[in-house]
Amino acid sequence: MGDGTILIDVDGVSKSFGDLRAVDQVSFQVAEGQIFGIAGPNGSGKSTLFNIVTGIPFRPDSGKVRFAGREIQGLRGHEIAQAGLARTFQRETSFDSLSVFENALLGVTYGLGQRGAAARRDAVAEALAFTGFSDADFDLPAAALSVYQRKCLMLASALAMQPRMLLLDEPASSLTRPEIETTITLIRQIAARGVTILLIEHVLALLLTLSEHLLVLNQGQILAEGTPDEVVKNPLVIEAYLGRRKQAAA
Numbered sequence: 574m575g576d577g578t579i580l581i582d583v584d585g586v587s588k589s590f591g592d593l594r595a596v597d598q599v600s601f602q603v604a605e606g607q608i609f610g611i612a613g614p615n616g617s618g619k620s621t622l623f624n625i626v627t628g629i630p631f632r633p634d635s636g637k638v639r640f641a642g643r644e645i646q647g648l649r650g651h652e653i654a655q656a657g658l659a660r661t662f663q664r665e666t667s668f669d670s671l672s673v674f675e676n677a678l679l680g681v682t683y684g685l686g687q688r689g690a691a692a693r694r695d696a697v698a699e700a701l702a703f704t705g706f707s708d709a710d711f712d713l714p715a716a717a718l719s720v721y722q723r724k725c726l727m728l729a730s731a732l733a734m735q736p737r738m739l740l741l742d743e744p745a746s747s748l749t750r751p752e753i754e755t756t757i758t759l760i761r762q763i764a765a766r767g768v769t770i771l772l773i774e775h776v777l778a779l780l781l782t783l784s785e786h787l788l789v790l791n792q793g794q795i796l797a798e799g800t801p802d803e804v805v806k807n808p809l810v811i812e813a814y815l816g817r818r819k820q821a822a823a
């Protein structure tokens with residue numbers, strides 16, 4: 574945990590698709606070094622919130638995002654990455670015909686800007702090793718990877734950008750229980766390096782285990798916020814999650 578300095582200040586951001594307000598006036602702040610979780614039922618706006626914070630693939634319609642004191646909501650995706658904010662995606666994104674190393678190198682080219690070729694390659698090798706790839710894996714085509722390894726590759730690509738803040742979109746989806754345990758350990762190790770983490774996850778066990786602070790979205794708006802203990806006891810949260818499940822079971 575850092576010293577409480579605010580690293581990102583999301584201030585009243587909104588994004589609509591036609592008549593649908595996918596993210597509606599959402600505000601929150603994340604302190605440097607914190608692991609901050611975002612929960613919410615399907616379609617509540619979690620990924621859209623990530624998209625507008627990172628500028629990938631779109632910006633907010635309104636609202637401000639200040640990162641390390643600088644307004645970034647008008648910047649393009651690569652400029653935001655170069656400011657120190659990297660992300661992973663819900664679906665595994667890799668180019669099947671490229672090798673593991675080449676895939677991660679592409680991300681670094683996007684996120685490390687003018688850094689020299691040798692520094693980029695070093696950053697990629699270090700990030701791949703950190704996420705569990707051996708040197709022998711570097712030349713494998715991404716097509717040969719398992720779902721878990723693809724997630725590790727996406728994580729390595731983001732880490733190789735040497736971000737100050739990492740946004741993880743459902744890092745545990747489609748993983749087995751042992752793989753989820755390894756992912757939890759990895760995320761803790763990343764945080765221990767001083768990287769601030771913003772985490773979206775459906776696997777509540779992971780979210781509750783890792784998050785120091787939790788925000789719950791529902792229909793694009795903040796439903797609840799607090800420590801994981803406080804949030805899981807909140808009747809509005811129980812209704813939003815379990816109410817739907819009860820309806821589905823009926």
Ligand SMILES: Nc1ncnc2c1ncn2[C@@H]1O[C@H](COP(=O)(O)OP(=O)(O)OP(=O)(O)O)[C@@H](O)[C@H]1O
Binds near residue numbers: 663
């Ligand atoms: N590019 C888009 N065009 C149109 N509608 C979109 C687009 N992206 C998201 N939406 C809609 O915005 C709402 C919020 O979606 P979003 O993917 O942000 O939710 P989520 O909380 O991440 O959901 P999930 O947990 O299922 O991933 C949904 O109703 C979704 O259908």
